[in-house]
Amino acid sequence: MVSPIPSSVKKIWESWNIRGIILLSLSLQTVLILFAPCRKRTSRSLVTWSIWSAYLLADWAASFCVGLISNSQDDDNSSASNSSTTGNQDLLAFWSPFLLLHLGGPDTITAFALEDNELWLRHLLGLIFQVAATLYVFLQTIPKNRLWIPTTLLFVAGIVKYGERTRALYLASLDSFRKSMLGKPDPGPNYAKLMEEYSSKKDADIPVEIVMIPEPIKENKDRNSKNKNNNLSDLDVVEQGYKYFYKFKGLIVDLIFSVSDRIESCELFHSLQPSDALRVITVELNFIYEALYTKLQVVHTNTGYFFRFVSFSSVAVALGLFTSEEKHGFKKFDVGVTYALLYGAIALDSIALFRLVFSDMTAVSLTKSRESSFKATLLGLIIKVTNFLSILEYFLSFKKLRWSQCERKHYTNYKALNTPFFSRRWSESISGHNLITYCLEQCPKKSKSEAENRVYQFFMHISDKILWCWRSGIDYVVEYVGAGDLLDEWTYKFKMPFLQELWRFIFLDLKRKSKDVDDAETVKWICSSRGALILRGVTIKNEKQEVTTKEKKKLRERLIPYIEEVAYEESLILWHIATDLCYYEEEKQDKVDQKNKQEDAHFIIRISKMIFAAVIIIGSTVEEIMKRILMIIGGIIKKVFETVKGTLMIIGVLIEKIFIRKNHGEAAAKVDEKDYVTENDKREFSKILSDYMLYLLIMQPTMMSAVAGIGQIRFRDTCAEAKNFFTRRDVGPIYGKREAKKLFRRGDLDPKAIKAACDKILNVNTDVKPVDVKGDRSKSVLFDACRLAKELRELKEEKWNVISQVWVELLSYAATHCRANSHAQQVSKGGELVSLVWLLMAHFGLGEQFQIKEGHARAKLIVDEPEDPTPKT
Template identity: 50%
Template sequence: MQLPIPDEAKKLWDTWNLRSFILMSLTLQAVLIFFAPLRKRTSNQIVLMMIWSAYLLADWVAAFAVGLISNSQGDSTGEDVTGDLLAFWAPFLLLHLGGPDTITALALEDNELWLRHLLGLIVQVLAALYVLFQTLPNNKFGIPAIFMFIAGTIKYAERTRALYLASLESFRDSMLGEPDPGPNYAKLMAEYYSKKVARLPTRIDLKAEPEKAATMANIEVVTGGLEDADVIRHAYRYFEIFKGLIVDLIFSFNERNESQQFFLKRNAADAFRVVEVELNFIYEVLYTKIVVVHCLVGYILRTICFLSLLVALIFFIFIPKKGLHQIEIGITYTLLLVALALDTIAFFMLLFSDWTVPSLKNSEKKFPKATKLLKFLILKKPRWLDQFPHPYPKHVRMVAVLFRRWSESMSQYNLISYCLNERSTKLDAVFDYVGLKDILDQMKHMSKSPFTKELRDFIFNELHRKSTIADDDAELSREICSAKGDWILRDIGYPSLLPWVEGVEYDESLILWHIATELCYSTDEHHDKPNDGRKFSKIFSDYMLYLLIMQPTMMSAVAGIGQIRFRDTCAEAQKFFRRREKMKDKDLKQTCEKILEVCTDVRPSHIKGDRSKSVFFDACILAKELKQMKGRQWEIMSLVWLEMLCYAATHCRANAHAQQLCKGGELISLVWLLMAHFGLGDQFRIKEGHLRAKLIVGK
């Protein structure tokens, strides 16, 4: 049975299908080159969804258009595009399949599929060659088509190569040096044994190798503030050393000491700027073509690619176009000119990227005038936002998003507010059925808190203090990193609170302190101040719950049964709220006061057992205990929360940190890297180099 499709519609489709898909493919390339960098700057779901859609459509549309061209070869008559022009258009789609420099992988897992892209490269190149050879030698556009084919193959090969280099196995292998068998033990012992048999007085003299890195530690350690170029230069140096964190490599104590000395002499602003740029280097290595392009071979290939496009345009201009429709000519000029424009834009993006700074600094003596290019870095300095009060004015936020290196915000998720406002609707049921309930919850119940300079200074100062205390004591450093609130409670002298962190699992402790913080915060009459522990506690509390519930991948190593405990706690909270008619107005302060009025002389577990994992009223007991500590209440809570954040940061899987870089980044990733630079972690295990053994014969 034939579908009742009007002949006019079929004719319109036959005429415009290929033209439409080629123009759509070109449009998607333009969208990706301009908007893909926003992935590291914002966690806005709408922006990320737009980039996700463009990325997936770009490959599908280009591959589909290649198929249309292959299918249409030799069938072009009347209103259709001529066969010669089809052969010229096919390499453009190879160019599009190569994608822009700003995005190669949508997620970290895409890099592991580099073999699939290699197969796609082979298939699509063969398809383009098939289309081209079908029209030779009589194709008047043959020469420009060959140049376009060269450019398209280079771009597609660049993308495949970038995916391969960013795959975790290849990334790890690139950082491994030559195998180190150590000194020749067998040879030395054979000589030692032969001397002993000859009854010669023999001994082995051991001498440690000179610590080369110890002298390096004093080279770059300077006091005072850092210029913009110096920030990037230091960030690149530490990126080269510490990028192995992503694949769980270990480091020497010499590397730890060098990094620690540098960061101990920095202020909070400069330390965070270095870490931000360092994470930006990691992002670009894993998700863009920067490693492939930013090298001598890359520059040569990119030059060949650009010249090929230019030559193809020149040839097309002078080739007679008799028999072609004006629409076809216009589309071809659009393809050529936009391809050249996008290549030019990519060149300037590369020129003004962070990767250019270390290169210019290294060649400063040879090309002193080249360093004038570094003036563009003023645009990338987000610290000028400090002059504005929070929240930032709208025009400031719009400008900042174009130049910042991560979202500079912390998502907030509050359990009590969620339980008060959660109402099951048909829309909830539909989203839950299709597995999108978390997205709906984020839209309904999540908010954003800016990462302020006061919060930045608070985090830096505490990590600085702990790094100074730990110094060269590796065991103390590990103890600090493994603490989830207990170390700080002992340090400031509040052992009575230890059972709330030591005697419970991490996820239970997090939810307990989260609810207790909200109960104390909402019933406290004091107003927040810029450096107030009360404000910090509230921000940390809501941020950590967001990570536990909305970012389970990041917290998987420490989450335990956090999801179950959260659900049970919410169920008990909602049950309590339903029984209080006066809470229908959803007033948070009144709700918290009612919760604190509940008699808690007997622990909930003694009454209801442990089948339910709810900690709702256990948190009420903790809140009452905290409210009795007037004077230092908020100082204690803010320090405990920071230690909980540090515990999660160091126990989060490294690839989870890397995965989050393409979704606006997270504060926990900055804290993780900053702790590594302060020497707080268990990744430093190589204590010393080889010993130099010398065989001494005689007295």
């Protein structure tokens, strides 16, 4: 039978299989060490898939190559031996330890997902078998192997590297993570001894009583002194970030924290500015990422430093020995491959060393050493001479959060995060998904430059013409393989900027709620609220919340059923649609007002030019024209007066703030910052949070699984009803073949179609509840949301205050009720705003992970002998 594979192809494979695979393995290691950290800096699927592919291929290539080398040696041993064959076997044996180095992987990635950490035992077995296979390959060349010394050195380095990865996986597994947080067993006071003495005193008729004395909470003087000016340096940020990572990493495994931890954390975050709090939290999340997905916990120890020195030294010495070795009998190309492997290993270790020296963890280690007999150590002397801390702080400054004026439409008045990509600790953006644009099948415009957009549109046009005829087949394939949700995410997911003002708004809201909260019931109430606090006008201790009239209070209370009488996911979709309806209705009104202002301005200019002619020619209408002019001028004067009044109020608040700080200290200078948030700000914040929360519910179902309920079903039913409604009312371009359209007809948003759709929904008579008309079979909430939007209209100037506060509460509820390991999983995919809020609430003491009541105390036995009140503990 004729072989389907030509002999020429077989010869090429036999000649190049080992060489090609081992060079591929080296290339994959280079890709991983350079680009694996990018996955924490972006949520783009293309980056995630690329790193995932390289991660899987790297392990496969190294394991496969060991087998190829072993099989090749068996073939060489069966053939006639000569000097060339012997030299080739020596080189192959020399190459095999490199594969152990590659299986150990780079420092930047040990696990792709949390589940990989749970498979640490499988990697341990893999370590044993791969070491055995490599040792077998090496022993086959003994005793004639001229490279046995450098091979042995590389073998040691390979075992160290692979062992580091296995231990890193073990330490990052959830069981080990939980065990690492458990302190030494605490038996408590010696109850038996105390009661023996108590009984003996009683039997002797000596008056005695037991008094519980609470233990004093230790005050962190260093922390308080650093935060007096509320201005943290880059080193301080890293130090505080690690400190609270170490304290609160138990959140990932649902541990309970002490009262002292809560008090200390609250004191710090109440003293910080919102931007500094964000810096600390992003560093904290970065440490979570490093601990779970890299070799941080293994390398940054004294043992880790020692083994890293052994590994690097072994490779360097092996390079020197191979360079000095006579190359007689070795193939020239194979010698080149060997040098590539050696220099590649040195380069990879050098990159790892550079990252290690200038890492956040190194900064933490040095600041710790500085606080404990730092100057007395040799390391301290070296650092003092080289001024290394200043150099390190310079490198840390590149990672500092950078804010710049936002260039996106609707957000030009705000500042957005704009840190350079390779300096980021997370994605620094907020994802979004919108139900109405999804139902209208309008794809959000991706953020591209003008040139990129032109190339993109040209490519889409060509794809449309060539492949549109295959749309039916494409639809079938997409549905068959279950890629519809993936295409939805790729098509309808969009990015929004992370606004400084939005973070400040969320921070201050949570800060106000956390003040004076000292009992578990209040904390539980705040964490379980989904909008009821703002709707009921609840006052928490010293927080002042204005509800001026009974009428406004009644209007708010009419909204409570949309929060408390529905499930969380239903409430979220209801408020999402209602927010959109209110947003676009008001946007339309804003454009009308703006158009009227422009027309008035143009009218004044025209009138000023024609007024003299008008007086002469149309004498009878002079009075009417003058009235019109005076009316317009009066309107302009009124607007100018309102603007000046608002400006003077802000200046007055600032002057008052400065005066108070000067005369009454920092503690009295806490002006209510919510006065600086305008209604338009709250409107934009509500829109961002609305789209973001729907994105979490629909496109992050794993993360929201604890609160999602039947959110997917309710969303699909609502979309089905919306599409039918829009089709009947001829609103928007509705395409029959959706998957093909998503692939080849990606358009931009049509604001007119969206506004028309919102108007059509609002024009529907909703006097009767939808459930009373169509029953409960469909889970759609489209017209329930329409009823909610009409209720919100009645709030008038309070509308956006209520909506924005409700969205903050919905976000807070999701943050505290999502599973902790979901937050941990998400830090490797760019991070999420909800994870930042999760940590922020924990630091404000708004969570169920804390002991609210004091639990530490000492028992003191008091007898009626003042001279000998010896405490027994």
